[in-house]
Amino acid sequence: NDIEAIKKATEGNPNVVAVFFETIQGEGGVNPMRIDYLQQLRKLCDERDWLMMIDEVQCGMGRTGKWFAHQWAGILPDVMPLAKGLGSGVPIGAVVAGPKAAHIFAPGNHGTTFGGNPLAMRAGVETIRIMEEEGLLQNAADVGAHLKAALERELGSLPGVKEIRGQGLMLGIELTKPCGALVGQAAEAGLLLSVTADTVIRMVPSLTLTKAEADEIVALLTPLVKALLAE
Numbered sequence: 370n371d372i373e374a375i376k377k378a379t380e381g382n383p384n385v386v387a388v389f390f391e392t393i394q395g396e397g398g399v400n401p402m403r404i405d406y407l408q409q410l411r412k413l414c415d416e417r418d419w420l421m422m423i424d425e426v427q428c429g430m431g432r433t434g435k436w437f438a439h440q441w442a443g444i445l446p447d448v449m450p451l452a453k454g455l456g457s458g459v460p461i462g463a464v465v466a467g468p469k470a471a472h473i474f475a476p477g478n479h480g481t482t483f484g485g486n487p488l489a490m491r492a493g494v495e496t497i498r499i500m501e502e503e504g505l506l507q508n509a510a511d512v513g514a515h516l517k518a519a520l521e522r523e524l525g526s527l528p529g530v531k532e533i534r535g536q537g538l539m540l541g542i543e544l545t546k547p548c549g550a551l552v553g554q555a556a557e558a559g560l561l562l563s564v565t566a567d568t569v570i571r572m573v574p575s576l577t578l579t580k581a582e583a584d585e586i587v588a589l590l591t592p593l594v595k596a597l598l599a600e
């Protein structure tokens with residue numbers, strides 16, 4: 370989130386041809402890029418003729434309430450990998466490219482055994498159709514805001530909670546201590562979550578989540594976090 374740092378790190382280096390990043394880092398600990406930083410970075414990429422490559426594998430496909438998380442900044446990437454939610458569980462990956470990069474791969478350049486197979490392609494098409502029909506982007510935005518507000522209310526003021534961040538249904542709760550133990554405890558209570566970057570509880574629930582289910586998540590998670598912080 371520091372445009373001066375990237376300028377300094379790349380100044381006078383002719384070998385830099387692209388930047389590659391996630392709009393919201395997933396494994397890195399649910400770290401969002403600021404909107405103004407994304408806009409500044411787009412401008413820098415244009416000035417320096419760098420490709421802007423945005424990995425939306427985890428934060429894309431509706432998770433934040435827009436199709437792609439970078440759309441909140443009103444920018445367009447030149448290259449964008451997608452996967453995960455694109456196939457609703459059927460293995461699929463895709464790379465989307467705009468005019469600056471689309472010519473680089475020609476048919477036949479990139480072969481894989483299962484690339485473009487009809488089952489996975491159909492799963493992708495149907496996923497997009499169902500997401501549109503069922504208004505799942507709006508649901509992710511609405512239920513995500515509800516969940517975040519409830520987490521803020523229940524956990525936000527605890528001294529061991531550093532920050533609750535993220536957007537839509539991609540949320541992270543950063544604690545002041547490692548919280549890997551919560552994964553097993555939550556699973557026993559009937560709640561699947563993951564911990565990234567050692568101290569961040571990551572929540573990336575289904576985009577069909579309801580507000581009542583979000584409340585249930587908070588009710589299950591709150592006592593576990595309080596108990597962990599009290600240890």
Ligand SMILES: Cc1ncc(COP(=O)(O)O)c(C=O)c1O
Nearest residue numbers: 391395396424426427452453462
């Ligand atoms: C942001 C991000 N990019 C890429 C990948 C890799 O995607 P795949 O497992 O489909 O190769 C992952 C996780 O698996 C991810 O979280």
